[in-house]
Amino acid sequence: MSEQQQDKRRRYSSQVVDGIGKSASRSMLRAVGFNDEDFTKPQVGIASTWSQVTPCNSHINVLAEDARQGADNAGGKGVIFNTITISDGIANGTEGMKYSLVSREVIADSIETVAGCEGFDGIVAIGGCDKNMPGCLIGLARLDRPSVFVYGGTILPGENHTDLVSVFEAMGAHAKGDIELIELKQIEETAIPGPGSCGGMYTANTMASAIEALGMSLPNSSAQNAVSQNKHDDCRAAGAAVLELLERDLKPSDIMTREAFENAITVVISLGGSTNAVLHLIAMANAVGVELTLDDFTRIGRRVPVVADLRPSGHYVMSELVAIGGIQPLMKMLLDAGLLHGECMTVTGKTLAENLVDVAPYPSDQQIIQPLDKPIKNESHLRILYGNLAPEGAVAKITGKEGTRFSGRAKVFGSEEEAQARINAGDVVAGDVVVIRYEGPKGGPGMREMLTPTSAIMGQGLGNDVALITDGRFSGGSHGFVVGHLSPEAFEGGPLALVEDGDEITIDAEADTIDVHIDEQEFERRRANWKQPAPRYTRGVLAKYARTVSSASTGAVTDLPE
Secondary structure, eight states, X not given: OOHHHHHHHTTTTHHHHOSGGGHHHHHHHHTXXXXXXXXXXXXXXXXXXXXXXXXXXXXXXXXXXXXHHHHHHXXXXXXXXXXXXXXXXXXXXXXXXXXXXXXXXXXXXXXXXXXXXXXXXXXXXXXXXXXXXXXXXXXXXHHTSSEEEEEOOBOOOBGGGBOHHHHHHHHHHHHHTXXXXXXXXXXXXXXXXXSSBOSSSSHHHHHHHHHHHHTSSOTTTTSSBSSSHHHHHHHHHHHHXXXXXXXXXXXXXXHXXXXXXXXXXXHHHXXXXXXXXXXXXXXXXXXXXXXXXXXXXXXHHTXXXXXXXBTTTSSBOHHHHHHTTTTHHHHHHHXXXXXXXXXXXXXXXXXXXXHHTTOOOOOTTOOSBOOTTSOSBSSOSEEXXXXXXXXXXXXEEOOSTTOSEEEEEEEEESSHHHHHHXXXXXXXXXXXXXXXXXXXXXXXXXXXXXXXXXXXXXXXXXXXXXXXXXXXXXXXXXXSEXXXXXXXXXXXXXXXXXXXXXXXXEEETTTTEXXXXXXXXXXXHHHHHOOOOOOSOSSSHHHHHHHHOOOGGGTSOSOOOO
């Protein structure tokens, strides 16, 4: 390899280790395992989200070592570093859940900080839970150095085909009296059998699929079991791929184009993915300087059907999709139908179309992915709603199984805890529109997921009879007639702050509207009497987040350009 080639691949690390003036830097690196030869190699940072906090990430230390070996074997020098992760599944329904979306920004900041400081030439980021995946991508986009993302993989189903959402819904069933405590405990003990991300097409599997469609992970990375040889191989291949990207000088900005984001949206819709994808894809696009708005989801959604029969609204889990080929055959179907941009570049150094050339179709007897001409839903399940309750937009996940229109009387709560207590007490009944407000990005702060109350509603058998709207958001495991991300949020004086018990609210997922039926004069009277509540936090990370975070309609980011 020529000196010129070596310098091209060592654009950043050479500034840290080359020359007499960097003797101190080299001395410190020798103490962590570098030798003379290593100082001439491109450095690949391995961003690991390992921790014992959650099963989603409990195996990633081993995967990070695989990625390091892959980089080393390809002629680089892998260096593992850690960033944080939190567990939505553990924190849901508590004050701690306010840190969940905040962690996305902390993760992005930490990856940018470490890689920027240490002079890594390329990066492998390994994520395995809802917020650390978009957090990784935001960090990689900001750095814009040759990078590959690796998904930690999906969990296997628990006993009797259960998963985490089964536990939440069993809690609701027990509160109603439909199951005994011993049955709830049995589900609790067996639903999570080991490492890996939650098994349905919840946010983790949704974002893994979106990132693969975006071109930022290797083919099939999104559709592998966490505990599998395929996942070890994927990590080693990712480490080696970064060296090839360095050779080509192929960066995230070359891959994460507007057309690539449209591909990601298309795949998310076809899979029946999480509403969180809307928030995260807009945030990721912001990080790389691509304009993406709520209306892009509507535009694309008009021509893309839902074809995957996956939980939470369907029957199957991700490990079953893995067994029939993952999302690659689905992407080939979409490409052949003219629904994907095949010319988009990917981290393989090939275009999306080139990656899909030899992909075989699904087995003829499989039931998980339906044909495009016989879809589960003809248009997107992700509905962007506007109206006098959401002038800047709201996001709903309406599969059609819960109907497409709901009209009912408002039952208003000022926090998730208040709503949960009243649902458990039986105070929420058929015909109610549960309103949970002051849970937005600034007001919560942190835009908590409402998995606990939505699961309680489903567990009590009210999924078809009660709607829930909020300026917070939803877990990918939530289902039912639910609408989140209402913007402007209540804390900012958005219309949701002015709703009162008994107001009639109509949600129409065909007209894509969400309105409260009170006249403008009454609205103005209530607005004149409204006072902004005091911030719930005045110091610490939640206070900093509340001061800097943007609206949910712009991705709830903390570095929105002025």
